[in-house]
Every structure is written in structure tokens, then in C-alpha cells.
Amino acid sequence: MATYPEKDVLLEIACVGYLMPEELTDEMEADLKKMGEIRWEILCTEPENIDYEATVKKIKEIKSKYEKKVVRL
Numbered sequence: 001m002a003t004y005p006e007k008d009v010l011l012e013i014a015c016v017g018y019l020m021p022e023e024l025t026d027e028m029e030a031d032l033k034k035m036g037e038i039r040w041e042i043l044c045t046e047p048e049n050i051d052y053e054a055t056v057k058k059i060k061e062i063k064s065k066y067e068k069k070v071v072r073l
Contacts, residue, residue, distance in 0.1 A: 002048070002052040011042055031066075042055065
């Protein structure tokens, strides 16, 4: 179960587009699609029906592959 603020947090962290390079591999495209599906599920689901911890885990599994590769200036 999630609260409305937690739902907002999930939507905020369920974003990986900014982590992607200009040329995408098939795996990257698949991950973008999965993240889009997760965001859509979050948007369409009432907070009390969202498993917050499980959703965070799914998001982090995808994001972790790309956060390490980002170069911050």
C-alpha cells in the first residue's frame, strides 16, 4: 500500500530517459518500455493498491544498470 505522496515519489523515480545515450541498444529500448509500463501502472492505480516497496525494487533494478554509466559534470 502506498500513500499519495509515495505515489508521486514513484512517478518521479520511474524515469530513465535522461540516463540513456543518444544511440540505444535493444536492451535499452526494452528497459525504456518496461519503465514506461511501470509508470503507466503507477498512474492508473490508486495508491492503496500499489505495493510501494515492490515497485521501488522494480524501478531500481532497471535504473541501476544506467546510473553507474552517467558522467556528471
